[in-house]
Amino acid sequence: MRYCYDHPRPAVATDVVLFSIREGMLMLLLVKRAHEPFAGAWALPGGFVGIDEDLETSALRELEEETGVTGVYLEQLHTSGEPGRDPRGRVISVAYYALTPSDGLHIRAASDAKAVAWSALEDLPPMAFDHEKIVNMAHQRLVAKLDYSTIAFQFMPQMFTLSELQTVYQIILREELDKRNFRKGVLAMSCLERTTEKRRNGKHRPAQLYRLKSPGRVEFIK
Amino acid sequence: MRYCYDHPRPAVATDVVLFSIREGMLMLLLVKRAHEPFAGAWALPGGFVGIDEDLETSALRELEEETGVTGVYLEQLHTSGEPGRDPRGRVISVAYYALTPSDGLHIRAASDAKAVAWSALEDLPPMAFDHEKIVNMAHQRLVAKLDYSTIAFQFMPQMFTLSELQTVYQIILREELDKRNFRKGVLAMSCLERTTEKRRNGKHRPAQLYRLKSPGRVEFIK
DNA sequence: CCAAAAGTGTTGTTTATACACCCATGT
């Protein structure tokens, strides 16, 4: 008991919904809670905000500390502050959602040995706090943003083929897309540039590799 | 100094950007600060969140206490937590934006005699804290939402004519719209129903009055 | 030469835009 104020203050935390496409599914990264409340339950990576720490910095720090993941695309999602959402007392959580390519990502459990795992969005375990609600909100937002932004490109590695990009869209939208219309569409955005390289990938014609003109930048379309 | 914690905690506040259409302009409601910091400067209505108070409740309460305004449409906008945004110390602000019809709205200054006034978005005074940034974000969001939702209907009184609705759109979008296309468009949303009443309003043909099928509900279109 | 994914245009349909006149009322 060392920090004292004239008025009671809520604690403030950040939580991150990190999406990635893995094994042909839209998955998200969860940590197993080591301590009460909800010890043993799965939760979003997150934690309390440092007193001199920006909210976004806090989200990225907690993500790295708990899962080892860095270099993601991050956007603020929503702030949940319902009294009673945390049994320890009043905790206001600023939720972010993040996207990362599936390649070359090494997750690691935090020092305190909490488990870290990817879970398919379709098949989430019971989750701590109101984290399921936050996940649903993040998913809704992701689907909405597909329509009017280039956000899905944040799932792609530095170089990728148009078929791979189409597959990502199909997984998120849960529907098949027409190959020719899809290619017309994404090329018309003029966010992609052809590289000089091709990917040979099995016993068929190699595919042209593309890259983002401005990686990390999400543009609005239409 | 009475409330003590093991770790330092930021203060949490809510702020509201309340939009309305008045005098043919998009305006927003500001309060003049009575106390330091920024005493005498204009600011968004807002204040600290009660320890057992929901965030949305806090936003509505502060709005009513400081301006007397109730019954608005409210949506969460963004949470700003940059250290240093408030000279008093770490304050995290959850910003909301709100819309209200222009008719029958009575604003009143709070008991502590802070001034309350509408200000045209085009002509804002210098503002306290990072409130100008928040206002810009709210305006961007409002314009974006015009495109894919019925949010603008929240500016309308219970009954209104299609011409009045068109005027509201034109003010926000800062462009003239075609009367026939506009009417086709809004009627196709099938959110409006004709009333049996007409408004006689000057020396010309009276206009059909419409009302929202679900007042307070904002629907997505397209 | 066969299998497998890569790559490429055209046509029909739907949606959005542009545009001009008559109607009901008050003065």
Place this chain on the structure above:
DNA sequence: ACATGGGTGTATAAACAACACTTTTGG
């Protein structure tokens, strides 16, 4: 009777959706 804003339909252009075959590689 005239001035004022209310109310209505059609034709063109643009965007979107449907659709099938040839190419390049590995085995």
